[in-house]
Amino acid sequence: MTAYIRWVSALSRGAAVISLLLLAAAILVVTQMVVIRYFLNASTVWQTEFVIYSLVAMTFLASPYVLMEKGHVNVDLLQMALKRPWREFMQSLAGLVGLAFAAMLAWSGWTYFEEAWSYDWTTDTVWALPLWIPLLPLPVGIGLMTLQYIAELAKIWGAHE
Numbered sequence: 001m002t003a004y005i006r007w008v009s010a011l012s013r014g015a016a017v018i019s020l021l022l023l024a025a026a027i028l029v030v031t032q033m034v035v036i037r038y039f040l041n042a043s044t045v046w047q048t049e050f051v052i053y054s055l056v057a058m059t060f061l062a063s064p065y066v067l068m069e070k071g072h073v074n075v076d077l078l079q080m081a082l083k084r085p086w087r088e089f090m091q092s093l094a095g096l097v098g099l100a101f102a103a104m105l106a107w108s109g110w111t112y113f114e115e116a117w118s119y120d121w122t123t124d125t126v127w128a129l130p131l132w133i134p135l136l137p138l139p140v141g142i143g144l145m146t147l148q149y150i151a152e153l154a155k156i157w158g159a160h161e
Contacts, residue, residue: 008148009148012064012148015144022055026051029047057137057141061137061140061141063144099150106138109142110139112135
């Protein structure tokens with residue numbers, strides 16, 4: 001299980017790097033949009049949509065890394081007051097609930113992505129971006145978060161030793 005934890009951790013870090021690149025791209029595109037609109041007095045077509053989709057994709061792709069680093073909102077006052085077996089029980093219960101939610105969200109996201117791919121859906125904008133592109137980060141990011149939840153549960157249950 002140690003190899004699995006290392007493998008999933010590496011994937012989560014890789015997704016976090018992609019998230020940083022998406023953030024940097026969004027910043028550059030916003031800067032370019034400001035220059036075009038306010039200094040050159042021209043209109044923009046694709047920039048706003050790109051920035052929105054990039055930031056949403058960044059959020060989904062960074063979520064496994066945030067889970068790995070224990071960065072999600074967590075109220076642990078009660079569990080830290082408990083002795084080890086009860087604390088591990090509460091952490092396991094929370095991890096299992098998170099795993100179930102992430103698995104269902106990844107599955108429904110995959111279904112939505114697959115429909116957009118199969119039916120050649122596009123956005124209802126001038127850009128007409130194929131909709132599967134902005135939908136792909138949902139099943140990928142949340143699917144990876146599902147794998148990360150399994151790794152976190154393995155850490156709680158001592159499989160990493």
